[in-house]
Amino acid sequence: xxxxxxxxxxxxxxxxxxxxxxxxxxxxxxxxxxxxxxxxxxxxxxxxxxxxxxxxxxxxxxxxxxxxxxxxxxxxxxxxxxxxxxxxxxxxxxxxxxxxxxxxxxxxxxxxxxxxxxxxxxxxxxxxxxxxxxxxxxxxxxxxxxxxxxxxxxxxxxxxxxxxxxxxxxxxxxxxxxxxxxxxxxxxxxxxxxxxxxxxxxxxxxxxxxxxxxxxxxxxxxxxxxxxxxxxxxxxxxxxxxxxxxxxxxxxxxxxxxxxxxxxxxxxxxxxxxxxxxxxxxxxxxxxxxxxxxxxxxxxxxxxxxxxxxxxxxxxxxxxxxxxxxxxxxxxxxxxxxxxxxxxxxxxxxxxxxxxxxxxxxxxxxxxxxxxxxxxx
Amino acid sequence: xxxxxxxxxxxxxxxxxxxxxxxxxxxxxxxxxxxxxxxxxxxxxxxxxxxxxxxxxxxxxxxxxxxxxxxxxxxxxxxxxxxxxxxxxxxxxxxxxxxxxxxxxxxxxxxxxxxxxxxxxxxxxxxxxxxxxxxxxxxxxxxxxxxxxxxxxxxxxxxxxxxxxxxxxxxxxxxxxxxxxxxxxxxxxxxxxxxxxxxxxxxxxxxxxxxxxxxxxxxxxxxxxxxxx
Numbered sequence: 001x002x003x004x005x006x007x008x009x010x011x012x013x014x015x016x017x018x019x020x021x022x023x024x025x026x027x028x029x030x031x032x033x034x035x036x037x038x039x040x041x042x043x044x045x046x047x048x049x050x051x052x053x054x055x056x057x058x059x060x061x062x063x064x065x066x067x068x069x070x071x072x073x074x075x076x077x078x079x080x081x082x083x084x085x086x087x088x089x090x091x092x093x094x095x096x097x098x099x100x101x102x103x104x105x106x107x108x109x110x111x112x113x114x115x116x117x118x119x120x121x122x123x124x125x126x127x128x129x130x131x132x133x134x135x136x137x138x139x140x141x142x143x144x145x146x147x148x149x150x151x152x153x154x155x156x157x158x159x160x161x162x163x164x165x166x167x168x169x170x171x172x173x174x175x176x177x178x179x180x181x182x183x184x185x186x187x188x189x190x191x192x193x194x195x196x197x198x199x200x201x202x203x204x205x206x207x208x209x210x211x212x213x214x215x216x217x218x219x220x221x222x223x224x225x226x227x228x229x230x231x232x233x234x235x236x237x238x239x240x241x242x243x244x245x246x247x248x249x250x251x252x253x254x255x256x257x258x259x260x261x262x263x264x265x266x267x268x269x270x271x272x273x274x275x276x277x278x279x280x281x282x283x284x285x286x287x288x289x290x291x292x293x294x295x296x297x298x299x300x301x302x303x304x305x306x307x308x309x310x311x312x313x314x315x316x317x318x319x320x321x322x323x324x325x326x327x328x329x330x331x332x333x334x335x336x337x338x339x340x341x342x343x344x345x346x347x348x349x350x351x352x353x354x355x356x357x358x359x360x361x362x363x364x365x366x367x368x369x370x371x372x373x374x375x376x377x
Numbered sequence: 378x379x380x381x382x383x384x385x386x387x388x389x390x391x392x393x394x395x396x397x398x399x400x401x402x403x404x405x406x407x408x409x410x411x412x413x414x415x416x417x418x419x420x421x422x423x424x425x426x427x428x429x430x431x432x433x434x435x436x437x438x439x440x441x442x443x444x445x446x447x448x449x450x451x452x453x454x455x456x457x458x459x460x461x462x463x464x465x466x467x468x469x470x471x472x473x474x475x476x477x478x479x480x481x482x483x484x485x486x487x488x489x490x491x492x493x494x495x496x497x498x499x500x501x502x503x504x505x506x507x508x509x510x511x512x513x514x515x516x517x518x519x520x521x522x523x524x525x526x527x528x529x530x531x532x533x534x535x536x537x538x539x540x541x542x543x544x545x546x547x548x549x550x551x552x553x554x555x556x557x558x559x560x561x562x563x564x565x566x567x568x569x570x571x572x573x574x575x576x577x578x579x580x581x582x583x584x585x586x587x588x589x590x591x592x593x594x595x596x597x598x599x600x601x602x603x604x605x606x
Contacts, residue, residue, distance in 0.1 A: 043454045095468055096450075103454040110523075113445040113469075113490040134498060135490040137445065138470045145487055149502075156509050158597075173450070176458035177467060226438075226486035228477025230405060231465045240483055359471035361486065 004151040005215025005370060006208055007077065007161065009307050010068025013204040013294040017064035019072075022304070023311045025293045029322030029338070033200035033295035036184055039172035046104040046172040054100035055118055058167050061205035062122045065165070069207040087160035089132040089153050092119040092167070093142035095299040095357075097135075100171035122165065131159055139357025140261070141224060142166065142299035143206070143306070144365055148222045150210045162210040166303035170201035170295065181232065183265050189296070191262030191289045192269050192335045193324035199263045202295020206303035214370065217310045220350070221366040223247020229360050233267050238275035241354060241362040248352065248364040251279040255352040255366065257318055258333075259305045262289030263296055268356055273331040276354075281332070285352075288336040292323040302355040306365065309351040313369040318346040381507050383555040383601070384431050384534040384543040385575070388420035391527040398422065400479045410475055411449045411466040412528050413442065413521040417476040420530035431534055431543055434480075436514025437506065438473060440488040441499030442521050443568050445469040472521065485512075493567040494596065496520050496531075501597040503535040504557045513537070522572075556602050557595070564594030571601075580605075 010018070014032035015025035025032055039046065051057075070078060097114035115135035123130065132153065138145040143166040150162035168174075178184050178201060185198040210219075225247065227240035234240060245251075258280075260272050276287065290301075290308050297304055312318050324337040336342055348369065355363040392412035398419055401407050407415070425432050446469045453463040465471060470488035477483060491498045496518070503516040518533040535557065536543070544554045571593060580588040593601040 041457045041459055043458060046454075099450055103450050108451060110444055110447040110451060111492070113443070113492040113495065114447070114450075115445070115490050116492050133491070134502075137468065137488045137490055138486070139468050148485075149487060152506065152509065152511055155511065156505055158505070173454060173458070173467075177453070177461075177464035180459055180461040180464050182461075224485050224487075225483055226470075226473060226477055227483040228474060228480060231471055231474050243483065357470075358465060358468055359474045360477060360483075361470060 002155045003213050004154055004219045005211050005213060006217045006219065006310055007211040007215045008069045008072035008209045009207065009310055010065045010072065011204060011206040011304060011307050012061045012064035013297065013304065014202050015294055018068045019307055019311065022294065022307065026290060026308060026319035027317070029320060031188060031293055031323055033189060033202050033293065035200060036175050036179060039175050041176065043104040046100065054169055054171055055098040055121060058098060058118055058169055058205065059121045059125055061203065062165055062167050062207065063125055065205040065207040066126050069209055086131055088128065088130045089150065089159035089162040090119065090123065090128065090130040090165065091146040091150050091162060092135045092165045093146035093299050093303065094135065094167050095137060095139055095142060096168060096174060099173050100169065103173055138361050139359050140298050140301055141355040141357040141361045141363040143302035144222060144355045144363035145224050147208070147219070147365065148224055151219060151222060154210060154212045160212065164208045164210060164303065166300040167205040168298040168300045169203045174298065175201060185264060188323050189264040189292045190324045191264040191292055191321055192273065192327055192331055194326045194328045196264045196266065196269065196328065198265055199291065199296040202297045204294060204297035204300040204304055206300050206307055208303055208306060216370065217313050218368045218370045219365060220253065220368040221247065221249030224361065224363040227360040232358055234271045234356060234360065234362065236271065238271040240360060241271060241275045241356060242279065244362040244364040245275065245279055245352065245354065249366040250352060253350060253366055254280060254283055255285060255350040256348040257312060257351045258285055258287045259309050259351060259353045260287050260289050261354050261356045262291055262321065264291065272354060273333050277332045284334045286318065286336050287333045288319055289321050292321050302353060302363065305353045306367065309353055309367045312346065312348050312351060313367065316345040316348060318342055318348070379538050381504055381538065381557040382536040382540050382542045383557055385545065385555050386424045386428065386532040388423055388530045389527055390416050390419055390530070392416065404475045404478050409462040414466060414472040414475040416521050416528050416530045417472055417519060418479045420532070421476055421479055424532065434482055434514065435517045436512040437484060437516045438486045439499040439503055439516060439518045440470060440473050440486055441495045441518055442469055443492050443495045444523065445490055448523055493569060496568040497566060497571055497595050500533060500601065501595045501599055504599045505597065507535055507537055554604055558600050558602060560598055560600045562594050563598055564596055566594055
């Protein structure tokens with residue numbers, strides 16, 4: 001597999017419409033995640049005529065992320081990406097797309113998937129003319145799966161740049177669904193914490209521009225693995241996540257930091273702990289996460305983790321899981337909880353990012369600092 | 378580019394199932410599966426029974442179902458958005474979980490969507506993966522369609538370069554094979570066009586019992602060919 005770099009990135013989340021707002025929240029320990037607004041079970045009450053459609057809301061989020069991503073590009077590269085349309089690929093990662101726009105109707109038109117209209121509208125609004133487009137929906141591992149495909153497009157020389165867009169909205173459909181599963185926290189999300197009781201949901205959009213060589217960070221390894229075990233929970237041994245991590249280069253390549261999926265649910269956190277301890281136990285690698293701050297942003301969550309990883313590599317500083325005051329004593333990892341020691345500056349050459357999703361999907365990425373990371377984004 | 382051998386399989390079914398499936402002991406609470414997850418598991422079981430040698434473990438599965446999980450999403454919402462068993466099937470990749478369980482397989486699965494070109498683009502991606510050599514082993518492109526009276530699961534097994542062509546015997550004694558070739562031509566044909574082409578008997582008799590079918594153009598300058606031995 002040929003090399004692949006991250007040329008620029010941008011995002012929009014509960015923390016604000018930029019990477020700097022997201023990074024500030026992570027570094028300062030600010031929790032922007034909100035508990036469920038308590039949507040009604042009567043689906044006919046879901047549409048709110050005073051608000052904009054889910055599609056428009058998501059496109060607006062994506063445009064903020066894209067603008068932020070463009071702002072990070074040097075002028076000459078900006079022209080190359082935006083004005084050389086014949087060589088750009090765009091991949092949208094999302095779990096539910098614009099589902100909230102139609103699912104409450106009595107007799108909706110079920111033709112067409114809920115992702116295409118979103119991507120189409122964004123492309124028009126952003127005035128892009130990509131050569132290739134597709135949508136990837138691999139549950140909460142969608143972002144890393146889309147990135148894997150983007151890397152393959154670059155390797156096949158089909159395009160010169162791939163824009164991985166990731167977006168999801170915690171609207172009524174998603175909120176009601178997660179509530180039925182009883183995995184939504186009654187208070188705040190405390191990944192890997194003692195007495196953790198689930199996740200908080202959040203909205204986010206991310207734009208990550210991939211290139212063949214160079215870039216701010218390099219994707220050293222990336223892999224995905226779907227297991228045949230159960231729909232909503234991973235096998236207790238974590239064998240599928242382990243295979244994904246091996247495919248991304250672990251444990252041969254030892255990261256300086258792990259950005260775990262860290263949903264704050266009892267089983268998922270336990271499985272991640274077991275796998276990472278088995279892979280890197282003796283190294284005591286610091287483990288952190290982002291969902292405590294902006295919520296679980298589903299298909300966009302891993303892209304937000306990649307952006308956090310890029311910022312760690314760029315600034316040589318890390319962040320804690322600020323909501324987690326006390327780590328679950330049953331876990332063995334070196335978690336950067338609220339009171340953990342955190343070196344500053346934080347020397348990081350490599351970061352491992354892990355991702356889990358419904359349907360037994362697992363993914364992992366090894367991100368490495370590239371020489372140009374020193375250049376200010 | 379050498380031609381890429383492809384094997385095509387299809388299976389029609391109704392849902393809910395009228396009897397317990399042979400794999401009932403493999404998939405936890407199989408009776409709660411939606412039609413798409415049930416159909417993939419059942420189709421695989423039937424295909425494996427009839428074509429065991431064609432269905433050795435794939436290197437990758439591309440899941441490409443037009444309309445994503447719209448039908449299940451709608452059912453979940455309209456039933457009061459209260460059933461966890463329904464909600465877990467409101468993601469289009471989840472239907473692969475039961476398939477993987479029945480196959481006793483794990484590996485890379487990419488769930489691709491691009492309606493109305495979902496299936497044709499997945500076939501193109503499979504061909505491109507085979508051409509680049511990034512995946513060892515066959516790539517399966519798997520889809521489930523909702524029909525007026527039931528459902529149809531379809532599987533294209535896209536083999537690595539150099540594999541011998543695979544033929545499907547028919548009642549007439551003739552054998553149908555498929556292959557993908559690279560041409561200069563791009564295409565805007567849809568999944569619906571592909572279904573028409575698959576069902577079409579249009580062909581030229583070349584003499585000696587040999588039939589030539591018109592090619593189907595895929596995106597990216599690939600072409601799907603159907604031929605009879």
